[in-house]
Amino acid sequence: MERQQVTAKRSLTKATEDLLNRQIMMEGSSSASYLSMASWCEMTGYENSAKFLYLHSDEERQHMLKIFHYVNEAGGHSIQPEIKDIKHHYSSLREVFETILDHEIAVTNSINEIVNHCYEIKDFTTMNFLNWFVEEQREEETLARRAVELFDLIGEDGVGLWTIDKEILNLIGGEGDAE
Template identity: 80%
Template sequence: MERQKVTAKRSLTEDTEKLLNDQIRMEALSSAAYLSMASWCEMTGYENSAKFLYMHSEEERQHMLKLFHYINDAGGHAIQPDITELKHHFSSLKEVFEEILNHEIEVTVSINNIVDHCYKIKDYTTMSFLNWYVEEQREEETLARRAVELFDIIGEDGMGLWTIDKEILNLRKEVPNGGQ
């Protein structure tokens, strides 16, 4: 017996649904990229950075799931994206954290664009939902920026990389809510 498609009344416009599904893709990419980075760090002996990135990967997955539930609850259809363009090898630990910072800035721009869209169409419910992401992105960027700053402050020579790897886990304590 074939199931009939359930057509729920929706408060979400198709344009907003598409933008939110695009954001799901960004969050899924974040989670997958950080998982790949964690594996590289673990493989190259940066144990604390690996722990940090494994945790961060899971947080990004939770951000994605939050969007899934919102879209579906509003009568839309959240879509699991294909993630294929992952990088698995890095030239340095610094490169890992510079890529994280660049990516988090892209995520911030994306969230801000969705909020702007919602404001223009007077979708205040979605805009209110996205306020959590706006605040979260400030924390995510701050965390990534502080990680990159460690390379300039400590330096990579001698015990520098060992010290940076040790300090990476302490960054979560410095940022409100631990970057969550």
């Protein structure tokens, strides 16, 4: 016997639900990409960068789940994203962190687009929910920008890459064992 879906009245519009599901996809893709980057770093000897990226992958999945639950609780239907086209190989550690910065800027733009949509349709509940993500993205961009700056500040010659890899965990307060 097939169970019927409960249809309740809701204030969440279909357009907002679609935008939030697109953001769920973006957060899921972030998690998968950072996991792939962590694997590349681990296999190429950048242990601290790998730890940083494993933590970051978990954090991105939590962001995805936060939106996932919100959509369902607001009467919508969250869609499990199909994650495709994940890059698995990088030419350098710098490329990894430049890719992260570019991606975090794209996520910020996406969040801002959804907030603007909510403002225009006066969905202040969803807009309020998204304020956490607005603040989080400022932190994410700053962290990614700082990681890229390490390459210019320290340099990649000699022990530069080793030093950068050591410093990466310090960006997040030294989580994990950097020794």
